[in-house]
Amino acid sequence: MDLWSPLSRLFPAVLLTWTLFALCFQLGCSAANTSTPWPLLDNGLQHTVQWDHYSLLINGERLFLFGGEMHPFRLPVPELWEDILQKIEAMGMRMVSIYTHWGFHAPTPDSVDFRTGAHNLTCFLEMARDVGLYVMVRPGPYINGELSAGGMALWSTTGAYGTLRLNGTAYTHSWTPYQDGIARVTRPFQITENGTVIIFQIENEYGNQWRDMNHKIPNWEAISYVEKLEDNARKNGIVVPLTHNAPNQNGRAWSKDYDTVGAGGDVDIYGLDSYPQCWSCVTSECGSQPPFMPEFQGGAMNPWDGPAGGCQERTGVDFVNFYYRDNIAQRVTMLNLHMIYGGTNWGWLAAPFMGTSYDYSAAISEDRSIGDKFYEIKNLGLFTRVADELAFTDWPAFYVIRHVQTASASEEWFAIKVNTSIGEFYVPKISSAAVLSGNEGKILVADFHFGNQTLYYATAEVLTYSIIDGKEILVLWTPSGRSGEFYLNGATTGTVSSGQSVTFVGSDHGVIVANTQRGGLTVLEFDNGVRIILVDRKTAYKVWVPALTKDPGVPVDQTALVVGPYLVCSATLTGTTIRWNGADLPTTKTNRSTLVATIPQPRTILVPKIVDWKSHDSLPERDPSYSDAGPAWVLANDTTSPNPAFNLNTTTKPYLFADQYGFHTGIRLWRAHFSVPADSTSPPTGVCLSIQGGTAHGWSAYLNGVFLGSWLGDANADTSNPTLPFPANSTLLRGGDNVLLVIHDDTGHDQGSAAVAGTAGASSSPHGTIDALRTRYNEGGLTAERLGWHLPNFNPPSSFWESRSAPSEGFPGPGVRFYRGTLPLHIPRGLDVSLAFRFQPPLDPEQNNNLGYGYRVLLFVNGWQYGRYYPSIASEDTFPVPAGVLDYEGQENMVGLAVGVEVVVRYAVESGFDSKGIEGGYLRGGWEEVRREYA
Numbered sequence: 001m002d003l004w005s006p007l008s009r010l011f012p013a014v015l016l017t018w019t020l021f022a023l024c025f026q027l028g029c030s031a032a033n034t035s036t037p038w039p040l041l042d043n044g045l046q047h048t049v050q051w052d053h054y055s056l057l058i059n060g061e062r063l064f065l066f067g068g069e070m071h072p073f074r075l076p077v078p079e080l081w082e083d084i085l086q087k088i089e090a091m092g093m094r095m096v097s098i099y100t101h102w103g104f105h106a107p108t109p110d111s112v113d114f115r116t117g118a119h120n121l122t123c124f125l126e127m128a129r130d131v132g133l134y135v136m137v138r139p140g141p142y143i144n145g146e147l148s149a150g151g152m153a154l155w156s157t158t159g160a161y162g163t164l165r166l167n168g169t170a171y172t173h174s175w176t177p178y179q180d181g182i183a184r185v186t187r188p189f190q191i192t193e194n195g196t197v198i199i200f201q202i203e204n205e206y207g208n209q210w211r212d213m214n215h216k217i218p219n220w221e222a223i224s225y226v227e228k229l230e231d232n233a234r235k236n237g238i239v240v241p242l243t244h245n246a247p248n249q250n251g252r253a254w255s256k257d258y259d260t261v262g263a264g265g266d267v268d269i270y271g272l273d274s275y276p277q278c279w280s281c282v283t284s285e286c287g288s289q290p291p292f293m294p295e296f297q298g299g300a301m302n303p304w305d306g307p308a309g310g311c312q313e314r315t316g317v318d319f320v321n322f323y324y325r326d327n328i329a330q331r332v333t334m335l336n337l338h339m340i341y342g343g344t345n346w347g348w349l350a351a352p353f354m355g356t357s358y359d360y361s362a363a364i365s366e367d368r369s370i371g372d373k374f375y376e377i378k379n380l381g382l383f384t385r386v387a388d389e390l391a392f393t394d395w396p397a398f399y400v401i402r403h404v405q406t407a408s409a410s411e412e413w414f415a416i417k418v419n420t421s422i423g424e425f426y427v428p429k430i431s432s433a434a435v436l437s438g439n440e441g442k443i444l445v446a447d448f449h450f451g452n453q454t455l456y457y458a459t460a461e462v463l464t465y466s467i468i469d470g471k472e473i474l475v476l477w478t479p480s481g482r483s484g485e486f487y488l489n490g491a492t493t494g495t496v497s498s499g500q501s502v503t504f505v506g507s508d509h510g511v512i513v514a515n516t517q518r519g520g521l522t523v524l525e526f527d528n529g530v531r532i533i534l535v536d537r538k539t540a541y542k543v544w545v546p547a548l549t550k551d552p553g554v555p556v557d558q559t560a561l562v563v564g565p566y567l568v569c570s571a572t573l574t575g576t577t578i579r580w581n582g583a584d585l586p587t588t589k590t591n592r593s594t595l596v597a598t599i600p601q602p603r604t605i606l607v608p609k610i611v612d613w614k615s616h617d618s619l620p621e622r623d624p625s626y627s628d629a630g631p632a633w634v635l636a637n638d639t640t641s642p643n644p645a646f647n648l649n650t651t652t653k654p655y656l657f658a659d660q661y662g663f664h665t666g667i668r669l670w671r672a673h674f675s676v677p678a679d680s681t682s683p684p685t686g687v688c689l690s691i692q693g694g695t696a697h698g699w700s701a702y703l704n705g706v707f708l709g710s711w712l713g714d715a716n717a718d719t720s721n722p723t724l725p726f727p728a729n730s731t732l733l734r735g736g737d738n739v740l741l742v743i744h745d746d747t748g749h750d751q752g753s754a755a756v757a758g759t760a761g762a763s764s765s766p767h768g769t770i771d772a773l774r775t776r777y778n779e780g781g782l783t784a785e786r787l788g789w790h791l792p793n794f795n796p797p798s799s800f801w802e803s804r805s806a807p808s809e810g811f812p813g814p815g816v817r818f819y820r821g822t823l824p825l826h827i828p829r830g831l832d833v834s835l836a837f838r839f840q841p842p843l844d845p846e847q848n849n850n851l852g853y854g855y856r857v858l859l860f861v862n863g864w865q866y867g868r869y870y871p872s873i874a875s876e877d878t879f880p881v882p883a884g885v886l887d888y889e890g891q892e893n894m895v896g897l898a899v900g901v902e903v904v905v906r907y908a909v910e911s912g913f914d915s916k917g918i919e920g921g922y923l924r925g926g927w928e929e930v931r932r933e934y935a
């Protein structure tokens with residue numbers, strides 16, 4: 001069986017290259033047998049969302065569920081969520097999936113926030129419903145996501161809550177308010193109520209159901225944990241199917257089919273980030289649940305030492321073309337791409353190894369722009385939305401052609417025998433052969449139904465079809481220069497109404513049409529009223545099928561067809577006037593009763609400049625006379641610790657685990673006092689530090705205000721153990737108080753069980769949360785942050801600022817300096833504009849040379865920390881900042897803590913999405929009098 005399994009798994013929905021074709025056919029799983037032994041299931045709580053072995057059914061309708069992942073917290077401007085959701089919908093997807101972030105929503109153990117700014121998930125779920133997308137909600141409490149502590153509340157990482165991700169009472173109490181909150185926010189948006197949520201996930205990649213999987217020996221504590229989460233969801237009114245995702249099929253995690261011993265904890269539908277289907281045609285080896293991939297690769301993350309923007313080359317157009325078609329070949333019917341929009345790890349959201357960008361080389365870029373990868377997925381997405389038969393995958397209506405080896409890029413000429421209602425025969429029938437080019441896959445249809453019509457076969461790919469004014473319009477695409485052929489039932493003749501010439505051949509059951517694609521758009525009219533449009537790949541990229549309904553199922557008679565623009569999310573037509581981007585466009589009617597409108601070129605945007613730089617020293621703490629008596633400072637004197645991460649018998653006391661003193665994010669300052677007797681004969685000659693700070697952490701140390709040394713960091717080192725000698729002619733005081741100051745740029749908590757890791761340090765950032773909107777993930781313990789100099793409405797007397805020159809000129813010697821400049825913006829209305837901040841190495845004014853990479857920069861824009869520039873470690877130097885965080889009609893956009901920064905325009909497109917229209921004032925405030933206390 002092993003030898004057979006790869007092929008039998010592929011059959012009948014897939015054929016490999018034509019050379020394997022005959023072999024594949026002989027393996028013969030029951031080809032056209034559509035009767036099914038698989039019962040329709042639901043969870044007994046509702047009947048709206050059901051499933052069987054093949055697919056999900058919503059209100060009794062089977063569907064191919066193609067979706068994409070975005071994380072609302074990674075785009076903290078709710079007004080922009082709609083743009084992402086509309087783009088996902090425009091790709092032909094039917095679902096958006098979200099992680100929600102415990103630490104973001106639960107600032108303290110006793111409070112949750114589902115209201116302020118991007119915390120308002122009601123707003124998200126309402127938008128998704130109104131755009132017309134189903135929603136999968138994945139609340140954790142652990143979500144991984146390349147996030148600090150995997151998204152767990154950072155206050156839970158002290159060790160005081162026992163083992164995380166298990167069933168202990170303290171840990172259970174810690175997540176309960178958040179899980180209650182997320183379930184209550186979600187409940188009214190379930191499809192059974194007034195929304196589109198269809199799936200609710202329990203935990204994340206928690207493959208712990210079995211102590212010994214082969215012998216089915218349960219792991220009772222883990223099962224108890226998962227059951228507590230499930231009970232909590234149900235208790236709070238979640239009735240849609242519960243799911244789980246496991247990173248490989250061997251865990252068969254939480255699947256009712258695998259749990260034949262009644263261990264418990266099983267979810268309704270389990271998902272795998274792998275190939276989930278039965279291995280053979282022996283149905284007893286198959287499961288009762290549909291093939292579901294909650295996380296299929298949509299791109300790749302970008303760690304500090306990786307290329308900026310993720311692995312764009314490896315996860316580009318060829319990748320999505322090939323692998324997503326291959327999933328269809330493997331009979332997957334629920335496919336969620338991770339990520340479809342990555343966004344930004346603003347502030348200190350990220351896990352230590354990750355930079356600021358979470359672009360993820362996703363189809364929708366961090367700055368919300370789209371390109372060929374988006375279009376390529378859209379070409380498949382539009383097909384999956386109209387090809388109902390994909391959801392019932394025993395029917396051999398599709399042939400997926402691909403190379404056996406994913407790496408092979410050769411060109412293969414092939415003919416293939418297809419099974420149709422008028423018999424089996426080889427296609428193409430009249431062209432010489434079909435071609436498989438390069439790394440791509442190809443889906444050929446057989447007996448494809450569109451409206452009341454049938455294509456017996458097509459060697460061109462179906463892009464989409466629509467029923468407009470009661471007539472079917474089908475769009476087929478072929479790569480440029482390739483031939484395509486199809487056989488349309490019921491027609492006797494056809495004509496070319498515009499475009500290239502094609503060959504029509506009459507046949508027993510209709511007309512066979514062949515062409516060689518020369519680019520552009522060819523429109524064919526048939527005597528049975530059908531219109532078929534042939535396009536090449538690039539033209540197909542700009543074919544849009546906006547839905548005229550909010551129904552995520554998108555019935556084919558409630559769509560329009562638009563060809564040409566960069567993006568179409570919606571369009572309205574009144575008479576012969578198209579309303580486009582908020583303006584009326586006159587149209588002209590063509591002889592094939594389509595309407596043509598001309599839209600103007602986008603206006604160009606002048607590159608804005610940051611002006612009026614001011615600065616102030618931001619490291620008064622190194623001065624021995626600085627007072628650390630204020631509430632910003634906590635005495636780090638604990639001689640006991642709940643933290644299990646170190647051998648507490650050998651770690652020196654007092655324990656310096658920052659989290660147990662209430663400091664969880666960002667740069668922290670440690671200030672140690674020691675005295676040396678006046679008559680000491682052996683005064684200390686230096687200090688040994690032991691610093692754990694996450695990979696890419698950095699530090700600097702000072703004694704009595706004098707610089708001792710620093711560490712610029714390494715993308716792979718998470719500890720450093722420096723010995724720093726005190727300088728000769730040292731500033732060490734005898735008979736007085738000596739002050740050692742360490743600035744510790746901590747990059748966050750590891751994920752998984754390592755989340756409870758001590759970072760040796762206590763810092764100076766305030767306990768609790770002052771900034772409810774931006775949360776404690778936004779800031780750390782620098783003076784500038786504690787006192788709110790980064791906030792837009794911080795307005796000190798002008799004498800406060802030292803009129804130092806612009807940050808691009810740098811400053812001599814070690815230190816921390818806060819620069820503040822303003823960015824006046826006057827972006828015209830009616831445009832969607834994206835701006836980014838780009839860093840350049842500064843010049844040293846004294847030595848008149850380049851400082852090189854010996855510094856780190858935090859970028860704050862209107863109070864939001866939107867970039868960490870670590871030039872010695874990372875290539876990431878450009879940080880897109882969204883509209884809303886930026887005021888597009890503001891004299892006073894505030895840019896803070898920048899060194900040598902310039903603004904670049906990423907794009908400006910004429911758009912119905914008017915980025916200036918965002919009423920984002922509430923996103924840009926925040927300085928309060930209370931900040932003064934944290935000096």
Ligand SMILES: *[C@@H]1O[C@H](CO)[C@@H](O)[C@H](O)[C@H]1NC(C)=O
Nearest residue numbers: 115116117120122123124126
């Ligand atoms: C959250 O969003 C909903 C839906 O858009 C809105 O009605 C509500 O006012 C918002 N809540 C807050 C606190 O802003």
Ligand SMILES: *[C@@H]1O[C@H](CO)[C@@H](O)[C@H](O)[C@H]1NC(C)=O
Nearest residue numbers: 126129130188189193194195
């Ligand atoms: C569903 O939501 C819509 C839009 O917010 C609202 O008008 C309607 O009253 C809601 N219906 C129910 C049953 O809650």
Ligand SMILES: *[C@@H]1O[C@H](CO)[C@@H](O)[C@H](O)[C@H]1NC(C)=O
Nearest residue numbers: 167168169220221222224225
């Ligand atoms: C955790 O699970 C174990 C094994 O089922 C059980 O004995 C124990 O009582 C559970 N603890 C709690 C607090 O539920």
Ligand SMILES: *[C@@H]1O[C@H](CO)[C@@H](O)[C@H](O)[C@H]1NC(C)=O
Nearest residue numbers: 451452467468469470471472
């Ligand atoms: C398909 O046939 C049905 C029944 O004859 C008819 O009502 C419907 O209008 C037809 N649809 C199209 C798109 O022609």
Ligand SMILES: *[C@@H]1O[C@H](CO)[C@@H](O)[C@H](O)[C@H]1NC(C)=O
Nearest residue numbers: 634635636637638639640654
């Ligand atoms: C730590 O310092 C606080 C404040 O001075 C004091 O109340 C506490 O007893 C000290 N703890 C230890 C273990 O010395």
Ligand SMILES: *[C@@H]1O[C@H](CO)[C@@H](O)[C@H](O)[C@H]1NC(C)=O
Nearest residue numbers: 644645646647648649650651
């Ligand atoms: C730490 O010391 C205590 C008391 O001496 C001892 O019981 C315990 O086993 C030690 N723990 C470790 C991890 O060595």
